[in-house]
Structures are given as C-alpha cells and as structure tokens.
Amino acid sequence: MLLLFSSVVFAQKTATIDGINKQFDQANVYVHTGNPEKAIPILDKINKDCKRIGYKLGITRVGHTLAIIYFNSSDYNKVITLDEEFLKIGNEIKDYEKLSHIHRLKGCAYSELGLLNKSSEELEQALQYAKKIKPGNNRHHAISVIYSNRSNHFMKSAVAQDSVFSNINKSIAEAEKISETDNSYISKKYSLISYSYIILANEYSKSGNQQLAGEYYQKSLEIHNAKPVPLVERVVLLSELGYFYNDQKEYDKAVKYAEMGVALEKKASFPQLRRDLFETLSKSYLELHKTEDSKKYLGLFTALNDSISNIDKKAVDTALSSTISKQEKLYLDSTSKQTVMYTLSSLALIVFGTSFFLYYKKQKQNQIKKIETILEQLEAKQRDSQEVLFTEHKIAETDDKEEENMLMSVEAEEKLLEKLHNFENKKLYLERKVSLSYVAAEIESNTKYLSYIIKKHKGKDFNKYINDLRIAYIVQKINDDPVYRQYKINFLAEETGFSSHSKFATVFKNTVGVSPSEFIKYFEKK
Secondary structure (H helix, E strand, O other): OHHHHHHHHHHHHHHHHHHHHHHHHHHHHHHHOOOHHHHHHHHHHHHHHHHHHOOHHHHHHHHHHHHHHHHHOOOHHHHHOOOOHHHHHHHHHOOHHHHHHHHHHHHHHHHHOOOHHHHHHHHHHHHHHHOOOOOOHHHHHHHHHHHHHHHHHHHHOOOOHHHHHHHHHHHHHHHHOOOOOOHHHHHHHHHHHHHHHHHHHHHHHHOOOHHHHHHHHHHHHHHHHHOOOOHHHHHHHHHHHHHHHHHOOOHHHHHHHHHHHHHHHOOOOOHHHHHHHHHHHHHHHHHOOOHHHHHHHHHHHHHHHHHHHHHHHHHHHHHHHOOOOHHHHHHHHOHHHHHHHHHHHHHHHHHHHHHHHHHHHHHHHHHHHHHHHHHHHHHHHHHHOOOOOOOOOOOOOOOHHHHHOOOOOHHHHHHHHHHHHHHHHOOHHHOOOOOHHHHHHHOOOOHHHHHHHHHHHHOOOHHHHHHHHHHHHHHHHHHHOHHHHOOOHHHHHHHOOOOOHHHHHHHHHHHHOOOHHHHHHHHHHO
16 A cells, blocks of 8 residues: 555656646747746746755756846846855756856856956856766857856956957867757757857957958858857847947948847847847947937937946845855844944034035035146147147157167158057047057057057057047037037947946046046036
8 A cells, every 4th residue: 555655656746747847848938939037937836846846956947047037138136146045956966067057147147247256256166067067968068158158258357368269269169069969959059159250250350350350250140040049149149240330330231230130139138139239220320321210229229228227236236235244244233233333323423424525525626626627628729739638748758778779760650650640530549449459450550569659659558548539539529519418428438439338437537537427517507
C-alpha cells in the first residue's frame, strides 16, 4: 500500500514538473514576441509551484528569465535587486549556466547605470561560472556572450581599444564553436557573431576608418537577412545603421534604417532603442529640411529620454543605498541613539541654516561675477575676432632646447594650424564620435603631430581642447539666441556632441564656473 501511495505521489510530481515546463514555453512565447509583461505573472506562478514541489532547477530558470525581461525593458533596478534566492538555490544545485547568465545581466545593468566597478565584479563572476559549465553549446554560448558584454563594458570604461578587440575576437571564436546540429542554438550563434560585427563597426568608426566600419555593418546586415536572429538584435542593428549614416551625412539612408527600426520596435518594447531611433530621425529629417517630421521626433525623443532618465536615477539611488552595511542600519534603528541625534541635529540646524544662507548668498554673487566675465569675453571675441573664450595662455615662444626637440618645421606647423582652424570653423567638434584619430584623419595628419600642435599652440590636451570648443559654442548660442534658453539640458548636451546630459553638465560647470541651468537662469532674471 505504501509503495502504491509513493508511486502516485511521484507520478503527480512528475506531471507537475511537465506542467511547469509547458508554462515556461508559454512564458517564453511572450518574452520573444514582444509581450514580456504578460510573462511575469506566469513566472510568479511557476516560482510558487516550483517551491511547493521542491523543483529547484525551475526556480533558477525563473530568475534567469525575469532578469532577461527586466533588462530588455531597461528596468535595470529590478535586474540588480533580483531576489538573491535565485542565486542561492543556483549555487545549491550547481546550476552554473543560470548563475552565469544572471550575474552577466546584473553586470550589464550596472554598466548601463554607469556603476562600472560593480559591473566588472559581476561580469568576472559570470565568467567564472561559465567556465564551470559542461563542454558543449551551452558553455560556448555563455562564454561568448560574456566576452561580448565585456567588450561593451570596456568601451564605456574608456580603456585601450586593444582590450575591446581582444574580447570581441574571443566572443566570435567561442560562437563559431557552437554546433549547428542543435537548431535551438543556430539563432544564438549568429546573433553573437552579427552583434560582434556591430561592435567592430562602431570601434572602426570611432577610429576614423569609416569604410571598414561600413563593411562590418553590412556584414552584420547580411547575417540578419540570411539567418534567424532575435528581434531585439535586429532593432539594435537598424538603430546603429541609422546613427552611422546620419554621421556620414547620408540622411536618406539614415531615415530609411531608423524608420525600419521604429516599425520593428513596435512589435516589442525596447525603450532605449526607441529613444535612439527617435533622436536619429529628428536629426536626419532636420538636415533634409523636413521640419515638421524633425519636430515630431524631437518631441518623442525628449519625452522618452526624460522618462528613462528618471527610471535610471531611481535605479542608481537603489544600487548605492544597498551598499550601506547592516551595522549602519542597526545603528540608525536604535531609538536611544536617534533621540540623541535628533537633539544634536536641532541645535546644529540653527547654526547651519544661518551659515548656509550667508554662504549661499556669497556663492550667488560669485556665480553672477563668473557669468558676467564670460559674457565680457564673448563680446571681446566678437569685437576682435580672436579666440578669447576658455583659451589658456598659448605657448608662443620656444627656447633653444625646445627648438631642438621640435617635431616639425614652422611651415608644417602653420599649415596644420590652418587645417585645425578649418576644422573649428566647420564645427566638426560637435560630432559625437570625435576622437584624436578622427580629427587627425580630418586634417590629414597623425595623432602624434596633432597632440603636439594642440599642446603647443592651444596650451591644453586634446580632450580639454574639444570640450572647450563645445562649451564655447553652446555659451554663444545661449547668449545670442533666446530659443536655446528654453531647451532642456539633454537637448543642449546632444547639440554639443556629449554622450550624456550629466557629462555635459559636469564639463560646463568645470569650464564656465556655473551649471548650465544657473547660466540660463541669469538671463531669465536679467
């Protein structure tokens, strides 16, 4: 009788696991056909069922699938705060594949939020788990994806380009090992290879080799046209093609690919990709003199960008607050210590309030003086047609020792300076992908001579030279054109070629002495 009862229980358990796997199939349909939000309640139910019957392999699979959904929806906060139970159970049952992917997605989420140290830790942890996976397609795929993600991470960390290329080559090498006898891995294999080509194209474009960049973009497109590649990957490619051709001033092509991207993105939900596509369309239509279309997409871009920025800010705040130790939390929870702190705080607040008011007033006066100094420099620049704004003392004379170490003749220097002046007049420094190699190619020189000329005649390094030009440009615009005082900071950042509004705001304040918003407020009050 007992044996019969045990058999019945086992049969019920097996049937339940089969049912759970069918529910996973249903959830995956939603994930891969553009309705990921419908998969979440199914996964919640699966998670409860798995706990009820002790199906731990199913629990780690739920964690991995949720991480994918949250990451693809740009909800990075939910990725990095994913229930630790998924990782704990994964370690218990040694599910190295799911552990690797969850840590990888956490690393990517931290990278998107700009928390690069945390990103490095998670990606390294992911790689260690991936190397423990049994040999086969699962292992090749996991390692290939991590190397691909690491290359993206290195690009954001501004490390040497060799590190980016090294990781991309490792990613491609692992992907090519994936056997095509398993149909489920064919899409994954070519997805990885095509995405690697996109990264190579981006890097070559950044280095100024636009021809090679274009070739790699087209190689990626050929794979998409011939192989089954996931929807999100195709949207990424179309977004990159739109941006690339806009940068190359081939605006019709840029619009063609970006419009295709927008149409395809409607079948899914990838907010950041949609935002980038809106930006490309706004800029390209403006260059094609289609003002209404440009305004339409600028409005869509601004609204979506603000929404994403708010979500990212909350996620960063959550990530940073999680670093507070348990001891600190217990300390704050202590009633007696809180009472003492409140008393001291009340006394300190009065002193601090008075001091802060006087300090704030003095700071405001200093800010006004700084702004007025900048405006005087602008007027001088317009009067005398000289480079006055943000220009440091130039190195006009050289001593005998420096003459001996000169890299080029005076005539060659003058010629290069003239080309650099033309570069400035064309306002090419506003291009987002400006780099030392890009400018060197533009003025038909090399990076060594260009660095030498900028250091000697501008009195600064390359990055400061470009940043000063960009800030001088936008300061002039805000001063001359009241319309620019109505724009949001993220638009001003885009206008001047900065990668983010936070980077723009930081450079602006370091250069001008006040924040962009304070600078604009000055005109409003005036």
